[in-house]
Amino acid sequence: MTAATPLSPSAIPHCKIAILGTGFSGLGMAIRLKQAGENDFLLLEKEAGVGGTWRVNHYPGCACDVQSHLYSFSFAPNPEWSRMFAPQPEIKRYLEDCWERFGLAPHTQLNTELCRLSWNESSQHWLIETRDGKQFSARFVVSGMGGLSTPAFPSIKGLKTFKGKLFHSQQWDHDYDLSGKRVAVIGTGASAIQFVPQIQPRVDQLDLYQRTPPWIMPKPDRTISERERRLFRRHPALQKLWRGGIYSFLEARVLGFAISPQILRLASLVARHHLRKQIRDPELRRKLTPDYVMGCKRVLISNDYYLALTQPNVSLITDGVAEVRAHSIVTQDGQERTVDAIILGTGFTPADPIPRGLISGRNGVDLVDSWPRGPEAYKGTTTAGFPNLFFLMGPNTGLGHSSMVYMIESQIQYVMSALQLLDERALDTVEVKREAQERFNRKIDQTSARTVWQSGGCASWYLHPQSGRNCTVWPGFTWRFRQITRHFDPAAYHFSRQPAAEEVLETEPEQQEARA
Known part of the structure; x- marks a missing residue:
């Protein structure tokens, strides 16, 4: 394993929670924090505006392949979708509207590209360095960078x-x-x-x-009529019912x-x-x-x-x-x-979403080196050796059949539950146990072996190019993923600062999962 030289701690701007990216993941996390009364957070966005994937992808004909009413936040329904499958400009406007409506502008720094994210053991904080030389520190980091953010360029001679x-x-x-x-x-x-x-x-x-x-x-696909939009405006419950269908x-x-x-x-x-x-x-x-x-x-x-x-x-x-x-x-x-x-038109790199040298955790270990078989995490959200770091749209949270927004909201609930527990118990750090992560991913591997992604006779970007492991797609029902992320499960984690609290919290992870 290679080790990166840690950034030196200094008197730099600090926030409790740094959120990377302003797509559905980053904005959803920020909105939920604000709704919970938490305002000590910062949104870092490398582009000149918000929207994530739906800002940077603007090729002719760009549109969603999931129905509009499901491909949106459950807490921010949009009755004005013009088509069953929304085109890119509408989704971008929807996200920009959420950013404005929920008052996220004061928390946002645009044109701020992450260059390096390093865990500092002495301060127990994450140190953030941007491409333009700025530095920040944060107690927690939530990555909303997504799996479809890095273009894949083919290796072709000449x-x-x-x-x-x-x-x-x-x-x-x-x-x-x-x-x-x-x-x-x-x-x-x-x-x-x-x-x-x-x-x-x-x-x-x-x-x-x-x-x-x-x-x-x-x-x-079809146009959503003005009459239908009027019904959704007047009767939000009807739109919710349509979304459920x-x-x-x-x-x-x-x-x-x-x-x-x-x-x-x-x-x-x-x-x-x-x-x-x-x-x-x-x-x-x-x-x-x-x-x-x-x-x-x-x-x-x-x-x-x-x-x-x-x-x-x-x-x-x-x-x-x-x-x-x-x-x-x-x-x-x-x-x-x-x-x-x-x-x-060669797509993206979801099987290798984080480039080497971008994120280093305990002892300066690079995140890529901690994933010898390709990206993996506990419940797609946390990784051993990287305390106080949460991934949204992390490993094995992708879908081949439904809306990623549903998965993102499930993960946001899990992160919110974790942050609440740490605040209540006055704990400084949280880090998933390696054995819990390995046990979870063994189950993922066993389940994936029966799926079409690994038995269908093709090579796809769902599978890691070296290990052949499914490290991208959730191999089951989305309601099951929501079930296991509804509540934070402290038994699967290490905590620092108050060992007594840790001893009280820890029970057998299998019991926690069974209750989930």
Whole structure:
């Protein structure tokens, strides 16, 4: 293990709780703290405004693939959603409105990118250093940085030597006019299937490089009428009921993903029909037909992606990219295609969400080195060796079937319960026991082995590239995750300052989990 040199403690600005990021996780945590009467917290955001993923992802066609009324805070319902699946600008405005409505501006520092987070043993505080040289200290840190915040760049020979326009979908250059250009899109994931239909009519030629075809279902999207919005405004209980119905419908999909993957064969029939209906060319249809069990990779939804691929200016290329040259791309079969621009639709790095050198805990141990098999945590929230540090959207909290906001709110409740206990008992630090963390993750591994993500015959970003372990997705029902995070379980933790309190609190972790 490597050790980082700790930052020296000094008279720097201090807060009780530092929150990293202002997406759903960071804003949700800050709102709940404020509602509980806690105002000694600071929101640190690297961008010039709030919104997290929904601020930095603004490519054409960007939208949510979970229904709007569920993809929002339960404590801040929005009756004004214009569509069943909200487009990016609306979600961004919703988060900005929450930030303003709940009075978070005085607690927020924008344009403040985390450079280094180090635990200082002598002060029992976290020391925070930002890219512009500022320093802060905090008793607790809540990371809301998320798993879909770091773009994944492919390792392709010559990519850096390309002389045309090159950008990742998350870093979309709206000033670059694609009209009349020869454009190559590398990747056919969730982002690509949204922006490809948007840019296809504008470009002269679109070469789409596909490694593995995704399963694509029809998107049940529609406009939400003014009459419906008026009903939701006048009768909030009706909107809550609608939200509950969406949740129940989506939760049923866990039966296929995590309980019996054979159930997904029924859904795959719908996807195959969708493909046959929109793609008449048998050769193109063959290239777009997945050869793995549905659900093994993220299931996508679209009504216009397949149609875009049938247009005469689009070529679907399934031969792997051998190299990129100054103005062209060469595939494994030796074909060279001239291009003006390359757009990377290659997704993110949820299996390696924290870069090395960013976070160091006890004894200067880097967080990455504490995860030899890939990211892991206790209940997706705490990690041994890193006291007073909580993760929202941490390891194994991702979903393949429902709304991440539900999981985020569950974790926020768990963190709030932990902070309340520490305040009541006048405790300084809390750190999960390594044995509790290992026991929890053994159960995750055992459960994951039966899921479609590990038995479906594909390689996906759900699995860690080295260990092959599922370190991304929660392998079960979301209500079960809420159940085990509803109350903080002190038996799984070490505490400092008042050993007597620790002895009173500790019971067998198995008993705690059974009660959960």
